[in-house]
Amino acid sequence: MTASPQQAWLRAERLRSQHLDGRSATPLEVVRALGAVQAQNGSAARWAIGVRSPGSVQADIERLFESGDLVRSWTMRGTLHIVAADDLDWMLALTSSRQRAAVAREARLRGMAEDELQRASELIAEDVERNGPRTRAEALSTLERAGIAIGDERGYRFIRDAALRGRVAWGPMRGKQPQLVLVRPAGQHDRDELLARYLVRYVAGHAPATVRDFAWWSGLTLTDARRARDAAGSAIETVGEEEWLIEPGRTPGDAAASAPSPVLAAAPLNSFPRLGKASKLALRSPQSAVQAIPGWDEYVLGYGDRSPVLDPEFAPRVSATGNGVFLPTIVSAGRIVGTWRQGTKGSHLVAEARPFTRLTAAEKRGFDTSAARLARFLGLDGVSAG
Structure with a gap:
C-alpha cells in the first residue's frame, strides 16, 4: 500500500528520531x-x-549497568524502564507521586500502611548502602529479619515503593539476578522546568508526536502534558492540523535536506498543512529500513495513537488487548508489517517472520539481515533456518 505524503513524512521522521534509521x-x-x-x-x-x-553487543549494555550509567526502575505508568542513571531522579520527581497513588489501594488491601512502607524503603536502602548491590532475595531477607512480612506479594511491592521513593533502582546482574543499587540523590527542581525537559526529551526521541501521545507515554495528566508544551516554548515546533510536535528545523522541507536514510524528497514548507494536495514527499525504503524490533518496543508503545505506523486491522496481532503483552514486530520503511518470534538451535538463533500479508523479496532479505544482527548481539554463531 502506497503511503500518503503525511504518512511518508511521519514514518521517516520517527525512524530517525527513534534511531531506527541505521545511524551510528x-x-x-x-x-x-x-x-x-x-x-x-x-x-x-x-x-x-x-x-x-x-x-x-549485549555485553556493552551490561557494562553500562555495571558502571552505573544505566539503571532500571518504575519511571512511568507503573512499568519498568531503562534510563540513564542521572535522569532518574528528575523523572521520578514528576511521575512517582501519581504512580504511588495508583497502587495505594492494593497496598492497603495487603495491610501495607504508609509508616511500614517508609520503614521498609529505609531498610532496603540502608542494606544496599552497607553491603553493596543486593538481589531481590537479599533485600527481602533484610525485611524479614526486621520483622516485616513479605508474603502475599508484599515483598515485591516494598521494593517497588522504595524505587518510587527514589531510594534504589535495579542495576547490574549477578548471574541471572538483577541487583538493587542506590539512586543518586535528587536535587531541587522547578516543576515547569522539569515538564519542559521531559517533553523536549520525548520529542527528540519520538517525534512527530502529539501532546496526547506524550501524556500516554509519560503517565502524566493531559493537563500537565499541555503545561509542558507551554513551558517548552520555542524548544519545540508544532506543525499540521494534527499539531505534531517536532524538533526545531524538522519541518518537511528542512527534514528533506538533512535526513539520513531512509530519506524524504523535497517539498515546499507550506505544503505540510495541506498534505495530499501540493506535497511531493516520498519515502524511499532501502533494505536497511527493515528491522526486527523486540516486544514492548518504543516504536509501538511510545505513542497513545499507534495507527500512523500500525494498521488498526492488524493491531490485535501485535497485542490482543492493546495494553499487556506486545509481540516483537517487523518494521519496513516505518510501517509495522508483521510479528516475529525467536528461539535458539544449538549456538544459532532461530528467527521466524510472521507477516500480516506477504513480505517482498527485499523485506525478507532485510528481516534476515536484522536477525543476523541480533545473533551477533547475543553472541551466537549465526542464524539457523529452524
Missing part, C-alpha cells in the same frame, strides 16, 4: 535519545537498545 550510536546515546526504554522484559529491552546501536 552508542547504547548510552540511544537510551538518552529515547528518554526511557520500556523494560519489564529485560532481554527485549536490551535488544531495543541494540537494534538502534549498530555494532553493539
